[in-house]
Amino acid sequence: MCAVSAVEVVGLRRDIGAVRAVDDASWSARSGAVTAVLGPNGAGKTTTMECLEGLQRPTAGTARVLGSDPWRAPAEHRARVGVMLQDGGLPVTTSARRLLDHVARLHASPADVAGLVERLDLGRVADRSIRRLSGGERQRVALAAALVGRPEVAFLDEPTAGLDPHARLEVWDLVRETAGEAAVVVTTHSFEEAERLADHVVIMSRGRVVAEGSLDEVRDGRPLEERYFALTSGGRR
Numbered sequence: 001m002c003a004v005s006a007v008e009v010v011g012l013r014r015d016i017g018a019v020r021a022v023d024d025a026s027w028s029a030r031s032g033a034v035t036a037v038l039g040p041n042g043a044g045k046t047t048t049m050e051c052l053e054g055l056q057r058p059t060a061g062t063a064r065v066l067g068s069d070p071w072r073a074p075a076e077h078r079a080r081v082g083v084m085l086q087d088g089g090l091p092v093t094t095s096a097r098r099l100l101d102h103v104a105r106l107h108a109s110p111a112d113v114a115g116l117v118e119r120l121d122l123g124r125v126a127d128r129s130i131r132r133l134s135g136g137e138r139q140r141v142a143l144a145a146a147l148v149g150r151p152e153v154a155f156l157d158e159p160t161a162g163l164d165p166h167a168r169l170e171v172w173d174l175v176r177e178t179a180g181e182a183a184v185v186v187t188t189h190s191f192e193e194a195e196r197l198a199d200h201v202v203i204m205s206r207g208r209v210v211a212e213g214s215l216d217e218v219r220d221g222r223p224l225e226e227r228y229f230a231l232t233s234g235g236r237r
Helices: 045-052 096-105 113-119 135-147 165-178 191-197 215-219 224-233
Strands: 005-016 019-030 033-038 060-065 081-084 153-157 183-188 200-205 208-213
Touching (some): 005 045, 033 045, 135 153, 165 191
Antiparallel strands (some): 005 019
16 A cells, blocks of 8 residues: 555445445555546445445445544544535535535635636536536536535546536546645546546456556556456456
């Protein structure tokens, strides 16, 4: 493990009933970099992220963020971490602008809300209730809410799902900029996204980490997509 890791997963196990969702997983993410976590549905990506976010308690092993156990971490720790959930988790009766203004007031040195709204092309819809927004618009609001507090660690679960190509490029630029001052962990099903964004890649399958390292190390001389399917499905597609 890297000595300056902002995120550390060591021997993590998470049992949900009779199902072992995460099985002895170990990986790390450092500040100033984007770590992409890839894997098929059911690989344990979201469960691992939720253990790191303090939303689930590990059955065994260790999940640490900025040196703390997220499950027991105080509010001061949580203020240093930005979270974008897979399902958004947004209150649907308020407007995007009100939500972002509220979240910004919870932080000592927030990002400029108006700037984020403009950057993510939300100006036309910022004063509509979130329930009236499209899926892609909600994705962008959720991303803005995760980043408005200028987090030291940002967990972004499928941040470009449902976005059009132009919006996807803008989100990628914003994620790369965020990684200049933070550790960013992104789960994705997109090989293009991983190759565009990632400094570090983790591939999970059936709850286990089957590859971890730089993009070149994980590719092992092959296209990422080919290497991924070899690791997660025995080469079958």
